[in-house]
Amino acid sequence: MADVGRVVGVFGLKGHVKITPLTDYPERFEPGESLWLEGKDVEIIDSHWSKSQVRVLFRGVGSMEQAQALIGKILKIPLDERPELEEDEFYFNELVGLDVIDQDGNPVGKVTDIQMAPAHDLLIVGDVVVPCVREFILDVDLDKGLVQVKLIPGMRPGEDE
Secondary structure, three states, X not given: OEEEEEEEEEXXXXXXXXXXXXXXXXXXXXXXXXXXXXXXXXEEEEXXXXXXXXXXXXXXXXXXXXXXXXXXXXXXXXXXHOOOOOOOOOOHHHHOOOEEEOOOOOEEEEOOEEEOOOOOOEEEEOOEEEEOOOOOEEEEEOOOOEEEEOOOOOOOOOOOO
C-alpha cells in the first residue's frame, strides 16, 4: 500500500476531515474515489480544497465525533493503483533507506524522509536537507540503492555558507 494522505483535523459538524496530501495527484480526493483507511475501503462523497489541504467527507462518517476518531490516520491506495512515472521520477517510498553520496563519492548517510514543501520536495539525509531539484539530485540508482547529491557550503550542519 502507498500513503496518499494524513488526516490532521476535523472541519465542521457533519464529519468532514482535513487531510494533508502525501501525493502529487490531487484527483485522489475527488468525490467517488475510494481510499484505504485502516484496512477498509472508504468512499469519498464530498471534497473541497482549502490552500494545501483537502476537506473530505467519507461515506459512513456523519458526525464530528466520528471524524475526530480519524485524526492521525493515514490514507492509502494499493501499489498497483499508482500512476506510471516519467523517467527520473520516483515514489517517496522507493527513496527512503537508500544510501546517499556527495558529488565526490563521499558518504552522506541514508535517506530518512522526504518532506513536501511549497517550492519543491526536500530529501532528508539525517541532519542534511537536500532540495529535490536537478541541480542537487545528480543521480538515483534504485538497483544499486544509491542517490548521488550535490552539496554546497552550508548544507551540512555546522558549516558556514
